[in-house]
Structures are given as structure tokens and as C-alpha cells.
Amino acid sequence: MQHWLMKSEPSEFSIDDLKRVKVEPWDGVRNYQARNMMNKEMKKGDLAFMYHSNCDEIGIVGIMTIAREGYVDHTAFDKKDKHYDPKSNPENPRWFMVDVRYKRKLKRTITLAELKEHKKLAEMQLLKRGNRLSIMPVSKKHWDFILSLE
């Protein structure tokens, strides 16, 4: 089983939104690396941190499970959708998504600032300079360490 971290802007979709709906398609990802991970590498039952970005309290806020493995992101076909991509079409879809299921909120937000304080996490992809990936793998070692901070 793999572990992941998935970013979301809480003004768009927050951990509380996920708690309410329980299961949600992770649509709108328009980055090839992130797409490949969703389409090929994420497996049902994998665990993922939910991370709030671009907000007042940036950091890891909860845990989700992958509920459905990669399938076509149909929002790319919808002209009215914010993430419409004219280069994707049903015959040759370009973008894929997974479904995530709410597992639990962390007892507190483990902030980005706090993560940066720990030498053990220095190699985390999230903390690497210039990192902009919205979905990334997290090693078991890092995962367990982060949970020990909770």
C-alpha cells in the first residue's frame, strides 16, 4: 500500500466539505505528473493526507482513502467547467481522476511551518524548493513520523 499527499484549496474544497460528502471525485487536476499518479499508481485503499494550500492555515488537515482508482475526468469535456480542456475528448481522454473517501480529520492541523522544522522531513517532496505538484507520494517513514506529531 502506498501513501500520498493531495493538495486542495479549502476555499474550493476543504476537509470539512469532504467530511460532509464522504466521497468525492478528485477532478480538475491538469498536470501530467499528477495525472499519471492518479491513473496508474494510486490503488484502492491507499491512504492520503489532505493538505490545505493557499489559505490562512497551510498544512495537513486530515486523512483520506482512495475509494476508486483512476478513471476519466469528464469535467475536461465541459465547456462551462473551470477546468475545461479542449484538447481532451471522450474518444481520447487526456485527464484522469480518482475518488477519495473521508477517513478522519487530524486532531490539529500540522502546519507547513511545523513540517519544515523537522530534519527528518527534509527530504519530503512537499518541502523541496519550488515544489508545485498537487499530488505526491509520501514515504511510510515520513507518513508515520508526521502522524506521531499529531
Added chain:
DNA sequence: GCCAACGTTGGC
């Protein structure tokens, strides 16, 4: 709001 870092596009 600023801006560094990155990805994508498209002309050549």
C-alpha cells in the same frame, strides 16, 4: 498583491 519557480506552448 507580490513574485519565484515551474510547466506548457508554439515559433523557428
Added chain:
DNA sequence: GCCAACGTTGGC
């Protein structure tokens, strides 16, 4: 295949 221009991400 190169690279400038542009758009986006996301912390601050």
C-alpha cells in the same frame, strides 16, 4: 530540439 513568452501555483 531550443527557448522565449506566457500562465499557474502557492508561500509569504
